[in-house]
Each structure stands twice: as C-alpha cells, then as structure tokens.
Amino acid sequence: MAYKLMERKTVSAGRVVTTVIVAAALLLLVSCREDMHNQPKFIPLRENTFYADGRSARAPVEGTIARGQLEDDPLLYTGKVNGQEADQFPFAITEKDLARGRERFNIYCAPCHSQLGDGNGMIAQRGFKNPPSYYEPRLMKSPVGHFFNVMTNGWGAMGDYSAQVPVADRWRIAAYIRALQLSRSAKSGDVPGRQVARLASEQPASGNNANEGTSERKTESMEAK
Ligand code: HEC
16 A cells, blocks of 8 residues: 555656656747847857957948048138138038027037137036137138137037037038128228118018028038038
8 A cells, every 4th residue: 555655656756757858948938039049140249250450330331431531622621722721611601501600609618718709608617618608810811711610529518519410510610700700890880881771671680581592502502511
C-alpha cells in the first residue's frame, strides 16, 4: 500500500516536469520573434567598425554640394565683396522688407539692443553686457554688410543668429537698423514730397500694412532662403 502511494506520487512529479518543459519551450518560441527589432542599420553618429575611420556617418563626397546649398553669392551669404564688408544690399529693399525687418528685429535683437537700438534692452538691464548703441558714430558709419556679418558670425559677447534668422531676414534686419539710424537724424526735408501728404494722412503706423512692394517677385523668391 505504501509502495503504491509512492509510485503515484512519482508519476505526478513527472507530469509537472513535462508541463514546465513545454511551457519553457513555448516561451522560447515567443522570444524568437525577430521581425524588425534588429535591423542591420546605422544609428546616427554611432561608431561602426565597417569603415576605417570608425564612424557610421560619412562625410559628403569631396567636391560635391548638396542641392540648394551652393551659396555662390558672397555678398548675399557673407555680406562681403572681395573680403570687405559691403555697403550695398544683395536685393532691393521694399517697404515690405523693412516691415519684416522691424518685426524680426523686435523678436531677435530688441531683448538686448532695445526696440530703439540704444543698447538698453531688458536683458542688458538685467545684467548682460551692454551692447553698443547703433547711434554711436562708428556704427552709424559701418557698412550694412557689417550688421549682416555680426548677425551671421556673432561679435564679442554676442552670439550669432545664423540658426534663428535666415539669410534674407538678416538683410531685412540690417535694413531696418539703417532705418532706425536714419530716424535719429532725418529732417522732414528728407521725406520725398509725395510721401509727406501720405504720412500726414496716415494713422500712426501699425507696421504690418506696408505690403504694396513693387519688386514682389524678388521678395518672394528670397523668402524661401
Ligand atoms: C543676448 C543679447 C543680444 C542679442 C539678442 C543681440 N545682441 Fe547684438 N550685441 C550684444 C552685445 C553684448 C554686443 C556687444 C558685444 C561685444 O562688443 O563684446 C552686441 C553687439 C552688436 C553689434 C555691434 C558690433 C560692433 O561692431 O561693435 C551689432 C551691429 C549687433 N549687436 C547687432 C545685433 C542684431 C542685428 C541682433 C539681432 C539679430 C542682435 N545684435 C542681437 C548683445 C545682443
């Protein structure tokens, strides 16, 4: 009787073992699912032993230029002609460009330079190095290319704005700074006759209604830059 009991126990232990093995095998099968979990791809900037330099990121082929990145106009892209800061704009500046320049200036530059351009913006008031006033004689005489250059490459304590402000907008901001500078010394005689009547009849400018530019096409093509 005792022997029989033991025998029955042994049998049920064997079943348990079988069940465990089957369950484990099923589990193994589940974890064998590969699908797209492991792809033979290069994760950006991850090291890679395939190439001699150990990098998965490849440099562009020498002598090639990506589409749209030719930048073959030194004046437009550097503000310089023959290595000198130029005193001319690479495209005609319309009222619309000036309005856009004012808007961009007030966003990106005024926090430090102030809306007046006197260098007394809020960030400077809170302790950042005071930028120079745009009305100091040296900057009054600086060519527009200088302002483009400062925005493109930074200047002393000021970082560059090439990532935030696209090329054409940098020129529009430079044009607006020129307009600010002019505003300090302009006389009513500087305003062309036909504009005087218009100015007198106008409400104080809201800034965004100057869109009757004549060189629309040029402006539009520049907007893509
Ligand atoms: C975070 C504050 C800050 C912002 C924003 C800023 N600037 Fe400046 N800027 C400065 C400071 C500070 C200087 C003085 C740097 C120095 O001389 O070390 C300066 C200098 C300049 C100068 C004078 C360069 C010279 O010849 O002395 C120009 C021009 C200028 N900034 C234009 C701009 C324009 C345009 C923008 C907007 C796109 C702009 N800045 C945004 C802080 C700023």
